[in-house]
Amino acid sequence: MDLKLIIFWVFSLVLIGAAIGVITTRNPVQAALFLVLAFVNSSIIWMLMEAEFLAITLVLVYVGAVMVLFLFVVMMLDVNLVPLREGFTRYLPVGGLVAAAIVLQMILLIRVKWVDASQYAQPLPKPADYSNTEALGMAMYTDYLFQFEVAAVILLVAIIAAIALTMRRRPLTKYQRPAEQVLVQKADRLRVVQVNSEDNQNPAVMSNYAAAVPAVAPGDTSVDDAIDDATEQGAKP
Amino acid sequence: MGFFEGLLFLLWTVLKIMLIIVPLLLTVAYLTYAERKVIGAIQVRKGPNRVGYFGLLQPIADVLKLLTKEVLVPTNSHRFLFLIAPILSLAPAFAAWAVIPFSDTKVLADVNAGLLYVLALTSLGVYGVIVAGWASNSKYAFLGAMRSAAQIVAYEIAMGFALVGVLMVSGSLNLGDIVRAQEGSIFHWFWLPLFPLFIVYFISGVAETNRAPFDVAEGESEIVAGFHVDYSGMAFALFFLAEYANMIMIAALAAIMFLGGWLSPIPFIPDGMGWFFAKTAFMLFFFLWFRATFPRYRYDQIMRLGWKVFIPITIVWITVEAVAILLEIEPWFAIRSAA
Numbered sequence: 001m002d003l004k005l006i007i008f009w010v011f012s013l014v015l016i017g018a019a020i021g022v023i024t025t026r027n028p029v030q031a032a033l034f035l036v037l038a039f040v041n042s043s044i045i046w047m048l049m050e051a052e053f054l055a056i057t058l059v060l061v062y063v064g065a066v067m068v069l070f071l072f073v074v075m076m077l078d079v080n081l082v083p084l085r086e087g088f089t090r091y092l093p094v095g096g097l098v099a100a101a102i103v104l105q106m107i108l109l110i111r112v113k114w115v116d117a118s119q120y121a122q123p124l125p126k127p128a129d130y131s132n133t134e135a136l137g138m139a140m141y142t143d144y145l146f147q148f149e150v151a152a153v154i155l156l157v158a159i160i161a162a163i164a165l166t167m168r169r170r171p172l173t174k175y176q177r178p179a180e181q182v183l184v185q186k187a188d189r190l191r192v193v194q195v196n197s198e199d200n201q202n203p204a205v206m207s208n209y210a211a212a213v214p215a216v217a218p219g220d221t222s223v224d225d226a227i228d229d230a231t232e233q234g235a236k237p
Numbered sequence: 238m239g240f241f242e243g244l245l246f247l248l249w250t251v252l253k254i255m256l257i258i259v260p261l262l263l264t265v266a267y268l269t270y271a272e273r274k275v276i277g278a279i280q281v282r283k284g285p286n287r288v289g290y291f292g293l294l295q296p297i298a299d300v301l302k303l304l305t306k307e308v309l310v311p312t313n314s315h316r317f318l319f320l321i322a323p324i325l326s327l328a329p330a331f332a333a334w335a336v337i338p339f340s341d342t343k344v345l346a347d348v349n350a351g352l353l354y355v356l357a358l359t360s361l362g363v364y365g366v367i368v369a370g371w372a373s374n375s376k377y378a379f380l381g382a383m384r385s386a387a388q389i390v391a392y393e394i395a396m397g398f399a400l401v402g403v404l405m406v407s408g409s410l411n412l413g414d415i416v417r418a419q420e421g422s423i424f425h426w427f428w429l430p431l432f433p434l435f436i437v438y439f440i441s442g443v444a445e446t447n448r449a450p451f452d453v454a455e456g457e458s459e460i461v462a463g464f465h466v467d468y469s470g471m472a473f474a475l476f477f478l479a480e481y482a483n484m485i486m487i488a489a490l491a492a493i494m495f496l497g498g499w500l501s502p503i504p505f506i507p508d509g510m511g512w513f514f515a516k517t518a519f520m521l522f523f524f525l526w527f528r529a530t531f532p533r534y535r536y537d538q539i540m541r542l543g544w545k546v547f548i549p550i551t552i553v554w555i556t557v558e559a560v561a562i563l564l565e566i567e568p569w570f571a572i573r574s575a576a
Binding site: 002003004029030033036052053056057059060063064065068069071072075076129131132133176178 | 357
């Protein structure tokens with residue numbers, strides 16, 4: 001028996017198990033982690049098909065970035081799945097119908113012209129120095145350049161739309177201005193007061209120093225306002 | 238390939254993997270020793286000097302101590318995920334070494350998409366941190382995990398863009414070919430034509446490994462020890478191992494992509510594995526130096542640096558490179574045609 005075939009069976013069984021886990025587990029974090037497992041396994045199956053670029057990109061983009069953000073949100077939201085499942089039996093017939101339609105379409109798609117898999121020519125393995133990445137790049141940037149760029153523009157529009165929809169300018173929010181913070185001078189923040197130690201005995205001179213520092217009465221907000229003003233200018237934190 | 242032939246190949250590969258993993262583990266052990274000695278010297282202390290000559294057996298003593306400690310599982314934690322999290326962070330750190338070329342011929346897997354593979358695996362390391370933080374069922378650990386997730390996603394983009402710059406001038410994703418494209422002398426290495434990307438890559442690497450000054454995921458002064466606050470014994474040691482293995486990984490990648498890997502800096506001195514190790518050690522020293530020198534970044538400053546400083550720098554430099562290659566300006570164009 002071929003070792004490759006055993007590897008294929010092991011990983012596809014784990015893949016199906018993980019996919020079932022995604023929809024049956026009660027805990028949303030567990031469901032997200034099952035999805036990660038499913039992604040990794042399908043990437044290995046792609047690797048067996050010599051599609052190394054797609055396999056690695058699947059892990060890099062979906063597992064490494066998208067699912068991290070998913071987990072981030074799921075952990076923060078603390079979703080309770082019980083109310084989401086309330087209409088399970090009510091929607092079961094509709095769901096079953098949709099599932100049957102999908103399965104039927106897939107069978108029709110695979111069995112176009114009613115040919116068996118055995119009738120297709122067995123694909124020959126590519127030589128070791130064949131670069132999948134290069135072939136994909138060639139196809140994308142020459143034959144399908146227009147479609148590729150249209151897809152890129154659509155993605156860009158989606159990004160800008162997402163930012164535009166969620167961005168709100170709150171007038172009361174205070175922002176730091178790092179450029180001004182970096183450029184701050186010693187003179188802006190520090191005032192050196194020369195205190196002669198002998199003056200401690202002389203109340204008249206001491207009152208001068210006291211006057212230099214504004215006295216803060218309880219409930220007096222003027223000093224807080226002054227600090228707020230300074231923060232808005234970015235001069236003082 | 239028949240079944241037994243395949244099995245034999247598998248065993249042979251496992252043997253080769255051992256040849257990489259065992260020295261790597263030893264390096265990790267002695268990197269902790271080097272770290273304590275270097276930081277000690279910077280702070281005018283002696284560092285470990287009691288166990289063995291010059292404290293040389295200190296890492297062994299530490300390992301024995303951690304091995305004999307009990308692994309505690311907190312109540313109401315998710316037991317399975319809690320125990321699997323350290324393995325999740327360690328496995329990618331080791332697996333990425335498969336494609337690292339130690340010399341012209343010595344590489345475990347000489348794959349075409351080596352650079353992509355490394356990027357994919359380094360992006361998986363964050364799961365260990367997130368899962369640990371969540372499964373611990375502790376507020377501090379959870380905060381650490383959240384911080385780490387946001388930080389790693391931010392810096393991965395800058396790091397990826399820096400690597401795009403490397404593959405533009407080398408014209409290959411194969412790490413061996415990237416080194417071969419840098420043939421010549423120290424001035425032919427990519428650090429010179431890609432200097433901004435080199436700096437961005439290395440600083441992002443420090444951030445990706447959660448090392449000082451970007452170690453907010455641990456943040457002892459704010460969130461106790463972050464994601465691994467509830468871990469003890471060997472489970473904690475695995476996180477520690479993963480962090481140091483990742484550090485060596487980032488240093489080795491910097492050596493391969495920007496400092497010419499196994500190539501010697503002066504043309505008439507022969508190339509060899511020694512140069513690769515020397516360059517890796519040189520980059521590793523910066524990790525230790527940073528830790529002894531810089532105070533910890535504030536969280537919002539880390540985010541600002543990643544999104545608003547590094548990503549624009551890399552995009553600008555990639556554009557500069559693209560224009561230079563299009564106009565056939567040296568050294569960017571010359572390096573590409575040499576590959």
